[in-house]
Amino acid sequence: MSGPADHQQTDAAPVIVVGAAIVRDARLLAQQRAFPEQLAGRWELPGGRVEPGESDRDAVVRECEEELGVRVVVHDQVGPEVPLRHGRMVLRIYAASLTEPEAVPVAREHRAVRWVEATEIPELDWLDADLALVPHLCDLLPA
Numbered sequence: 704m705s706g707p708a709d710h711q712q713t714d715a716a717p718v719i720v721v722g723a724a725i726v727r728d729a730r731l732l733a734q735q736r737a738f739p740e741q742l743a744g745r746w747e748l749p750g751g752r753v754e755p756g757e758s759d760r761d762a763v764v765r766e767c768e769e770e771l772g773v774r775v776v777v778h779d780q781v782g783p784e785v786p787l788r789h790g791r792m793v794l795r796i797y798a799a800s801l802t803e804p805e806a807v808p809v810a811r812e813h814r815a816v817r818w819v820e821a822t823e824i825p826e827l828d829w830l831d832a833d834l835a836l837v838p839h840l841c842d843l844l845p846a
């Protein structure tokens with residue numbers, strides 16, 4: 704059986720949010736949210752919701768173009784998938800690199816972007832869900 708209900712969100716099909724762990728020169732790109740008000744000032748990885756019919760990797764590429772104005776190559780998933788909003792959404796992070804290594808990511812929708820070293824990653828005020836991923840993000844970079 705198929706029908707319009709197939710496209711609606713159900714408990715069995717959480718919305719997928721993807722994030723990009725972009726690494727260059729032993730640094731990770733983090734970005735600081737500008738909105739909504741309760742999240743403004745906190746740090747996250749570039750990304751967003753996977754659209755219907757879109758692969759995780761295609762969503763990572765699209766979001767990096769929209770948010771940062773750069774093209775990325777997407778690599779392996781980093782760390783575990785993290786539940787958001789009581790399991791109605793899940794966050795998956797993928798390692799990524801810039802297609803053009805000298806490209807300059809620009810904060811189009813965020814307050815700031817910043818390249819951080821391994822020792823700085825735990826010091827940022829990450830979104831709650833990202834805290835579980837911090838050790839895995841550190842592992843991407845040389846100590």
Ligand SMILES: Nc1nc2c([nH]c(=O)n2[C@H]2C[C@H](O)[C@@H](COP(=O)(O)OP(=O)(O)OP(=O)(O)O)O2)c(=O)[nH]1
Pocket residue numbers: 720721722746747748749750751752753787794830831832833
């Ligand atoms: N992009 C991103 N979103 C994250 C991270 N950690 C985390 O909890 N989230 C949450 C915040 C939001 O509830 C949701 C994605 O929001 P978003 O605003 O980035 O995604 P989007 O552009 O597709 O959203 P929208 O405009 O359709 O509302 O995932 C992260 O590291 N990166």
